[in-house]
Amino acid sequence: NTLFRKHANSKIMSDVFQQIAETFERTNEVREALRNEAKEVERALRELQTLMLEVHSRDSTEPLLREAAALFPPVGEGLAKVQRLVPEGQYYRFCGIWSWSVQQACFLAALHHCLSHLDGDSATAGKTNPSWLATPEDVHRLLHTDPSSVTIDLEDFLLGLCLVPTELVRFATNCVIRERYSVPERVAGFIGNLFNCFRRLNLKNDSLRKRFDGMKYEVKKAEEIVYDLRIRQLAGNKTPEVV
Amino acid sequence: NTLFRKHANSKIMSDVFQQIAETFERTNEVREALRNEAKEVERALRELQTLMLEVHSRDSTEPLLREAAALFPPVGEGLAKVQRLVPEGQYYRFCGIWSWSVQQACFLAALHHCLSHLDGDSATAGKTNPSWLATPEDVHRLLHTDPSSVTIDLEDFLLGLCLVPTELVRFATNCVIRERYSVPERVAGFIGNLFNCFRRLNLKNDSLRKRFDGMKYEVKKAEEIVYDLRIRQLAGNKTPEVV
Amino acid sequence: NTLFRKHANSKIMSDVFQQIAETFERTNEVREALRNEAKEVERALRELQTLMLEVHSRDSTEPLLREAAALFPPVGEGLAKVQRLVPEGQYYRFCGIWSWSVQQACFLAALHHCLSHLDGDSATAGKTNPSWLATPEDVHRLLHTDPSSVTIDLEDFLLGLCLVPTELVRFATNCVIRERYSVPERVAGFIGNLFNCFRRLNLKNDSLRKRFDGMKYEVKKAEEIVYDLRIRQLAGNKTPEVV
Amino acid sequence: NTLFRKHANSKIMSDVFQQIAETFERTNEVREALRNEAKEVERALRELQTLMLEVHSRDSTEPLLREAAALFPPVGEGLAKVQRLVPEGQYYRFCGIWSWSVQQACFLAALHHCLSHLDGDSATAGKTNPSWLATPEDVHRLLHTDPSSVTIDLEDFLLGLCLVPTELVRFATNCVIRERYSVPERVAGFIGNLFNCFRRLNLKNDSLRKRFDGMKYEVKKAEEIVYDLRIRQLAGNKTPEVV
Amino acid sequence: NTLFRKHANSKIMSDVFQQIAETFERTNEVREALRNEAKEVERALRELQTLMLEVHSRDSTEPLLREAAALFPPVGEGLAKVQRLVPEGQYYRFCGIWSWSVQQACFLAALHHCLSHLDGDSATAGKTNPSWLATPEDVHRLLHTDPSSVTIDLEDFLLGLCLVPTELVRFATNCVIRERYSVPERVAGFIGNLFNCFRRLNLKNDSLRKRFDGMKYEVKKAEEIVYDLRIRQLAGNKTPEVV
Amino acid sequence: NTLFRKHANSKIMSDVFQQIAETFERTNEVREALRNEAKEVERALRELQTLMLEVHSRDSTEPLLREAAALFPPVGEGLAKVQRLVPEGQYYRFCGIWSWSVQQACFLAALHHCLSHLDGDSATAGKTNPSWLATPEDVHRLLHTDPSSVTIDLEDFLLGLCLVPTELVRFATNCVIRERYSVPERVAGFIGNLFNCFRRLNLKNDSLRKRFDGMKYEVKKAEEIVYDLRIRQLAGNKTPEVV
């Protein structure tokens, strides 16, 4: 019998592709909807970020942090709206579309949490977490969300945390300019502590390891500010306490 | 016997192309002329830039700014000459040939305007605009041109503006070297303002986006200079307020 | 105490930027709208192209060409919709967004026009232009558009034309497989004509230059097919005269 | 106090550079002039090439070759003009600007010389060189130039020669289409000879090496045409001997 | 029976090619010899460079400069040997083979010259040229060559000069680490001078253009080192005058 | 105890590198010597190849094969000389320098072996191996070498074999031109057999798999020549016997 008596029936095959094309179209629609929704989150995040970054040019941070606290829920609400569009169990299929926003939200929440501690007034930071270092739960608290409505992947949370030291060092620099000499030592304590925390991880994932390598330079700058204050007796000469 | 049947249309084909060839030739000639003219503008711009960049190695900028003011009109005149060659309503078709020169002109004009203010003598900058930030009108005033003779596309103006902070930070560094300790604070204030203004724009165009991202580092460098002066009580201890 | 001495101009600076931000936003909105509209045109073009490419695997092209003719108007309509969004006199500023679509439309229209002639039935190609080579008017006729509603820039038209020879050579190869031995000769004649026409243009624009250089290989391939048929007396033994 | 001690040498430095700037300027002007002149040669070459390449679509080549012979002198004259601008003894410093044109001129002259022989009428090719293979002297004869007015660098001549086989194979293909069955054998003989000659050169220069490697395919294609004719007794059954 | 009819010319063809083969072979041999010679120069240059780079890790540069001075003549001798192999008047035809070595020699000589001045002891640098900036004559002096035995093309000299600032900035950084705080000021002055000189050249040649653009960053880095020292009163408080 | 009491003694370390530099230099000398020797082999191979490729333009191959047989030993001798320079057991460390020559030698030996069979006179091919397909032993026999003096790696041998079909097809084409109609069928038998042999291998190594993919097209061309002869009764109509 010859090998190719039956001819591949091109009719059946084009139906196979027709079906696939339809499923592709449905996935495209999901992606489009997710993308539009993610744009809204990005807009809310941009506003929140603009406000938070004014911490560098304000004398007292306390009123600013209160104002910013009100801008977190809209971001949380946007993230929840995005996640509601994700088909059951396919978070990691589409999360690339808004994972950058999750990282930004974690970064700004952790910064907010830490700055509240710096002001020695943990009121705004909420009673539960005494430590200066925000946890995913703290992010949920600020965003008014919970793990079921908004997934915060551990790696996105850690990538967000890595962005905090750079802002803290800039904050410390401006505090010195505003003669608020007590802040830099506590900032240096936070950053040193965070750096040691990251050294506990087996950092394989390249983007996380690269950001961690960057953090070293912020630790050094923070130490230099403390050194400047110490040799000019501008800050209390007690050894900086890691809070 | 002929291979290709005698085609009536091969006759018609060449006529159609005859017309196309002519239109083509005309556009090439316009491009050629614009390119030569643009080379002249670039030569004038190079001279102006050489003079302006000497601001970093001069003790007093005032005489230099007066000298530079005289080099702007030739640039303006060159740009007007280029624009006269552009066929009616086809500005955007050919503007790629000299848009780099428009950006450079805006950059040098904005720098000139800002340095005049920095010298606390807004005279040279002309009475009308008391603010540090040059507007397209200020550029026209320096170039001795007006919007009808030379078009300053908004994006080219903004791209030019983005180049100012880098020069200002370098100027501040050299001021400290020359012990003119009052300048850095005012530079930091101006760059901070400019950064906030740009942040309100929803930047999509990649090259503008990239230059804006670069400005972040200039803001931080300027703050670090003010920090260095403040910690050593080398500058007045008033903290400038960024409104 | 304030960090930066009170600057009158920071108030003015933000007003100036306020205006700039508004003009900037308007241009972004125009671009956004144009991009969305252009996406629709691209989708319609991809569908038209998928259908046109079936000419290589169908026995008779005539029904296919009729089917395809119906898919041109939606593309024309989409292009008109895009162009309606363009602010007065700013065609060349934004045309980069949909110029690829214009080239594709010209390519598919010219291919359609030429294949209709190849079938020896110039009916479908419309009475007016007996020649194989589509003109911008033919493109307008297929798209049901006119120069006022849709601008076909000359360079885009030529770039589209350059894509026709490759498709025609593949069409000729498949005609031989289907034992339609008369087609290759006429294809070789057309491509030879088109190449001669292009050679009269003094091509400066690199992308047009590159596509024209590619056409040399298609001319040779077409001649080699005619050679194969002639040497085996599979095609009529008339030698075509290319005037 | 001045930062950089008053350097006597900064005065000397600028003098040294003053001289350098002048020599620099002079070389740029020479380059500019050579480039403009070379553009003229390229235009004349384009016309000559357009005419020569019509040899593939003409029944008799003889009138075309006569017409083309008249287009060589303008090219020769242009090359002489370019060479006159070259400062004494600096040919190799600037020849990169028009070496492509020299290669094209050699290619078209060698093609012209060879096609005249192919027509069995070596009259047009001038009595002196009975062989198919043009020599640099033949190129000078066609261009109405001599080695003192126009330098033909050996490598440019060889690079030009390498382009002849491709055109000859295309010419042979079209001859078969026009049933001029005697040509392919003589073309195959010439290309075989040329390939053997080139193989005796120990080619190090990469571009020459690459073009020589390309010639292998033309030799095979020419043999395949002779094979097609021989197997169908379409050409004389004498086997040409390549000595 | 012979395949290709006996061609008178195939005999002549091989004679013509015989001559071409010989001239070709001779040029290859010249190139081969030049390449081998150039390899020797490159080896000597790499050894000289390895030694010169130790200036960054040695406390006192004076003994190192004396040691390095002895390694220049072998390089000069190698360059002379290469140039002797070049046929009369064909310098620019083959100079591509060792132009990299000429640039490296100029770079290392200019660096050597400048470092000798930096040590405040212009003795080693030879009496004649008190300025920091080496001239082609200074390069010849170090290499123990003269313009007749070794040609230093102006562009190669300038390309070499462009590499000096990067090394000098690194040298200044390491001087600070060794607490030799007076050096950076003089380095910044020299680099500033060099940059101004280059700016007066109308640079068309891309590689030179690119290296000049790179020099901008070295100027800024040098200024930043001087700034660091001045703000900490670590260097003499004279502001250098760049004329 | 502090971590770094002892200072890494830079003196010991530079000795470590001094030693390594010396071993590197010795390895370089080995490579240089191997490279020079390999150049000799390449020269001998070029001569052998030039002669072998004349098989396409000669009527009888027999005298040519005898002449070529004499050119193999110098190649073998060259390869032995190269291998003698290779340090004990380091063949695969340096073989990259001349593995191309080994492939060429295997290719030309296998071609020689096969062409001798084609002439039905296995005398020249030596008595031992009746098959048309050369084995590594046959290569050694032609080169007058043995596995101990010259290593023929299996992969190099197979890569060489892959080059035979292309030459055989060209040989068959020219045989038809010389009316030696019996050859093509036996050539087609050889190539078909070789193709089936290669299909027995698990071809992972990319370069080998790519050359095998190319061989398919030679099988097809050989089949086409047989087909041309068969339909014109030019060859004996017995079915081609795979010898």
Add this chain to the structure above:
Amino acid sequence: MAEQSDNVSQIVSPEEELFMGYCKVLDVRQDRNLRLTKTSRDITVLSKRCIFALLRPNATCQQSLDNISQQLEKVQELLYFVCEDIDNSNDFWRHRKQWTPGLQEYLEACTLYHFIRYKVIPSMQEVEQQYLTLRRPRASTADANFQPQHVNPTLPQDDDRLQPEADHSTSLKFKLTELDYLLGVADATGELMRLGITAATGLGQADPFEIRSVLGTVHRGFRLVLAKGGYDTHELNSKVDVMQVSLQKMEQMCYSLRIRGGRPLGLLPASESQLAADD
């Protein structure tokens, strides 16, 4: 308090303890990544062996097709472990980058096998039923080398693993997505082209005109899917270009067969591959 001397037990800040927890979660993911990458590489090696076998001269005979189908089953055993390791939808998508290369090579082998055996490209359903229904490998046959070690997850809270099914049902179905199916079929077209060109030499069993029409249909199908555009198609775009090259090579082959009388004449004694070539 950072540790001072070498042997003082380190006092760890509360924040560091928190991170030690994070470390464990990341390690669990990292280990699964490594396991899946290794198994995916083994699947690729075995699948490539099946593809080579299918292109061998004697591949079409029943005996070797059975032999190849056994080799495919060996791959299914490895896929079983992959399936077990990513038994919840989160891990399925989170670790796709690790397992999809192996799956695609396996799908390429199955498509080629299916075409040679049944003369048709398998549909998604056929692939899922016949090639992705995985039985738990008997311990003995399972090659120790590929047995994935499960790192017992100490910190469940991140590891959103579903409760493992109580009784290990004998078979698992590997979830086939449209994208993976298309990527596998696309690669298979390259091997089909090799099959077609060998056939055109008269030495293979397949029919070059048949292969050309199958490639044409698959290519049209891909273009239909791509016409929709969208994110997923990025991965497909380059595959479709490669497919177009294969299709045109087959067109050239059929072209030269046609002008030479239209049938691939076996060099060796005429095989009955005289097929009516139609399209």
Add this chain to the structure above:
Amino acid sequence: MAEQSDNVSQIVSPEEELFMGYCKVLDVRQDRNLRLTKTSRDITVLSKRCIFALLRPNATCQQSLDNISQQLEKVQELLYFVCEDIDNSNDFWRHRKQWTPGLQEYLEACTLYHFIRYKVIPSMQEVEQQYLTLRRPRASTADANFQPQHVNPTLPQDDDRLQPEADHSTSLKFKLTELDYLLGVADATGELMRLGITAATGLGQADPFEIRSVLGTVHRGFRLVLAKGGYDTHELNSKVDVMQVSLQKMEQMCYSLRIRGGRPLGLLPASESQLAADD
């Protein structure tokens, strides 16, 4: 005669039989390639874990250094199998592309370990003695996962394997070439730079000025080797450029420490890392 119907036993031409022999030889090499590639990847994973551990905060204490040295021994077990598999000089060089990536990562880990423990970069002899003298792993401890299956070579004639030593002497020495040593040390300089920058923050134990001078010496040594030029140096050129970047980062770090009073002041209670910084 190509096989006609499916089940007729194929008649194979003598030439094809010859090729079946060649196939076996190629398969032996291919299997060894696969085994070595897999083991080399496992060596890379384990070595990277050691490097991460060495950069951890508590790495310098005796207890963790011992723990890391045990992990290095685990890598040596894998290297033993590599060594056994390429026990003759031909295979050593023929399969270098497969095993050198793993060896280089291992050498990077050993160099970093050696520097942290003994404050010096190990010489070639020290590396060979302390880290490349490999003992045959006790069957139990050998992780079944990495046990390379030996394919018994059917065709010895190509397989130029030396006669395997009669009695499996307890240890093998992995032959260290200069090039592999340099490539390992070059990568280690990148990790040393990380150690130095952490030290400059006051949170590490190392002395940044010390690390700068070590990097300088290693960089000078590499330049010395490269000055000779020659083929092998191609692989080293890019590594030396990366090393120059690390060196300049350390120079910047020491520069900013110097202008700030020259000593890395521990942020936390002043550590005694007040070292006389000299060069």
